[in-house]
Amino acid sequence: MLLLQLTLLFVLVLGAGSSDDIYIYHRAGDEVIMSCNSVNSSETSCSSIKWFYFRDISTTDTIVSDGQINEDSPQADKLSLGRRCSLTITNISSEDAGAYRCYYGNTYDTNVFLNILTLSANQSTDPVGGVTLTCSLWVYTGIYCVEDSLRWLDEERDELKQDDDEVYYSRQKKCVSDLIITHQMNHSRRYTCQFVINNEVKISADYTLVSTAPNKIIIIIIIVASVGLLTILVIVGLTVFIKSRRKTGAAEDAPKRARVPDGEESTVSYRS
Missing domain, CATH: 2.60.40.10 (Immunoglobulins)
Structure with a gap:
């Protein structure tokens, strides 16, 4: 053996x-x-x-x-x-x-x-921050990947280049490539890693990055709802306060008013 x-x-x-x-x-x-x-x-x-x-x-x-x-x-x-x-x-x-x-x-x-191709996400330790997607092709130890054989695509299937507006593409090291996303969008986005030889895609993997940033529309709704609720509370409070003051004023004025007892008539003197 x-x-x-x-x-x-x-x-x-x-x-x-x-x-x-x-x-x-x-x-x-x-x-x-x-x-x-x-x-x-x-x-x-x-x-x-x-x-x-x-x-x-x-x-x-x-x-x-x-x-x-x-x-x-x-x-x-x-x-x-x-x-x-x-x-x-x-x-x-x-x-x-x-x-x-x-x-x-x-x-x-x-x-x-x-x-074997793997694709994972981690919070970036890079100074620019953000999230890092790591694409790795695991191979027999004696085989090496050609430079730039790992490519990144966005949702529109366009290849991402170094220093794009939304991402920072870290160059490939051996059979590992990082995509550092510095600005997360307000919605989920899909990124694709491809392994390519002579312009032929051998394998690819997708990763959908769910944004943790609050949606602007949701923020606006929350603000409007909060302002509306606060306005209602203020109106209700003022109404209760005004009614309370009126009741208090009426109670204070009651003893000062003249009242004629029942069965009695006023005596009026006339002078000739």
Whole structure:
């Protein structure tokens, strides 16, 4: 087994980047199925099948041996064998990126390089502030991304350039690109990260950034409602105050008024 692993590693190192290699691109969370082309279509048993995983040129993991999933593999709970001994990986993550190779009997397949795109958002620690969207392409360690192969698009599918009005585009570093959004809009906006080779989009991912800034219309409504409520309270208060003062004044004037008792008549003297 060790000799086989060393042989496959030697072939992988020499063959990496050859025209026979297969490159596949997926987003985190996807399900991936990799075929073992060496297996005959009439084969019903996978007892002679082996799958190897290469994270880098110094690490080789046997993830499937004699048709059985290696339970010691960190990927074990996500692996399964399907039709014609194909390898299925569910809910992939950045840790699954790398090279895979099938070995059947005395025949081995070409390298399959699994590349995984992730897109996340974090509060920016950059002096300009804002929110940072980070787009990363996780690849086999020995592979490097071409400069500017990661691109950013706005909702209108226009490519964002350095120092745009609403964003600040941080240049790509290896296979990682940051988009620092310095001015959040008053509504949600969608941004897209693309991985491009020779003007061909290999994979893309979208991120909708929900603005935390209050909407201007909502602010106006709140202000108008507050002013209206305050006006009503003032009017009600003044009305109650005026009525209260009137009642108090009437009570004070009552003892001063002359009142004629019932059954009595006024006596008037006439002088001739």
